[in-house]
Amino acid sequence: MNRRFLLTRRPHGTPVPEDFSLVEQPIPAVPAGGLVVRNHYCSLDPAQRGWMDDVPSYMPPIALGDPVRASTVGVVHASDNPQFQPGDWVMGLNGIEDYSACHPGAFTMKLDITQVPSPSLFLSAMGAVGLTGYFGLLDVAKPQPGEVLLVSGAAGAVGSAVGQIGKIVGCRTIGIAGGPEKCRRLIEDYGYDVAIDYKGKSVRELSAEIRRAAPGGVNIVFENVGGTVMDAEMLNLAKYARIVLCGLISEYNLTEKYGVRNLWPILTQQATLYGYLVLDYAPRFAEAGAVMAQWMAEGRLRIDEDIQEGLENAYAAFMRLFTGANTGKLVLKIA
Structure with missing residues (x-):
């Protein structure tokens, strides 16, 4: 089954637990030419609060009944695309859920996790x-x-x-x-x-x-x-x-x-x-990520991560952004 953290009501002011629901649904089928990703980590960011409102923005609002949108890092579970094989690590813009169906594009890219101590760094320093x-x-x-x-x-x-x-x-x-x-x-x-x-x-x-x-x-x-x-x-x-x-x-x-x-x-x-x-800079992410990785290796750049665990804790983890409780880049570990 696929656990999904859904937006079920538009927040009025500070989000409350009743604005969301955690449901279980079947793992999605592989879309034609696409892939299904088993999400291991997702990014929790202030911008997600803006996406919950039904107002004009640089991205469409999250539809009610859809999972909360997030940058994710995970492993290809199944694929109908020759560029992506099961077991490949990928980064994308998906939902806060166990499994996401997606297509290759500007936000879905393969990762070489051998260059970092943890895949979560692709959501922080190199994300x-x-x-x-x-x-x-x-x-x-x-x-x-x-x-x-x-x-x-x-x-x-x-x-x-x-x-x-x-x-x-x-x-x-x-x-x-x-x-x-x-x-x-x-x-x-x-x-x-x-x-x-x-x-x-x-x-x-x-x-x-x-x-x-x-x-x-x-x-x-x-x-x-x-x-x-x-x-x-x-x-x-x-x-x-x-x-x-x-x-x-x-x-x-x-x-x-x-x-x-x-x-x-x-x-x-x-x-x-x-x-x-x-x-606007998505085509240059790999270029800048290499520089950030070099600075970290040289000890010139420190990136702290606040990793919270469990999809069932998605709401509590997200609210850390607005209470000042997080002590670094806030990441939710799903897998």
Whole structure:
């Protein structure tokens, strides 16, 4: 049988268990020209919360009654395609379920797991999360040595990668995170030059702390949080700053969106705000993944994973994203 984690109701605000159901159905048949994958790991990401809403987005909403969509890594169970044989490891965009029927394409690709300690790394360092940091910083923001890089959600999976890549290319890095433990990790684990705790601070107080860390202003903002954190950041832009808008996790569960209030400095500082999706870089994933693997082998890049186990724990594991409980890239181990 195939266990499937289905979206059965559109969440209103913070998702609750009643929005989902775990069902058992027959293992799907092999589609013509396609394959059936036994999923071993799936990625849990804030973006999945947006896909649950029936609103226009860069991807269609998850249909009610369908499994929650996720990046997965698994093994070919059966195939009707000569390019994929049973036993091959593959990565794809499938459902949170034991078995997924899929076709080869932009999101389904074969993996060589001999190059990594764990296949889960294709969902973290060498998957969309690590590569979000890689392309967003290097290709979109185009950092220069000596520039000041400010990252929100800096202890998260994307933010921790961005800060370390920034150090590799010669930036001064400032990370914003919630709580003393996460700020400790920013300095000790991810090499940030400055860690700022946003909790309990007003926009004015947080802005003043950023200004003390970067009195000449910030050249690059890598934005993962939005809300009042982003408002404080906007008050500290250097001239011609670049803002990479990667995520707005503070707003995903709000029924009334906060929005950004401090846009005026983008005009006065002649800054540029980029809306950024890593999907545009899918054809270059292998190229960047090789660089990330090399940096890890050299000890220049640390990628932490928070692996939760069991498909039956999918809801509880997913909610760790919004409580701040996860301590690295959140992955659900299914097999």
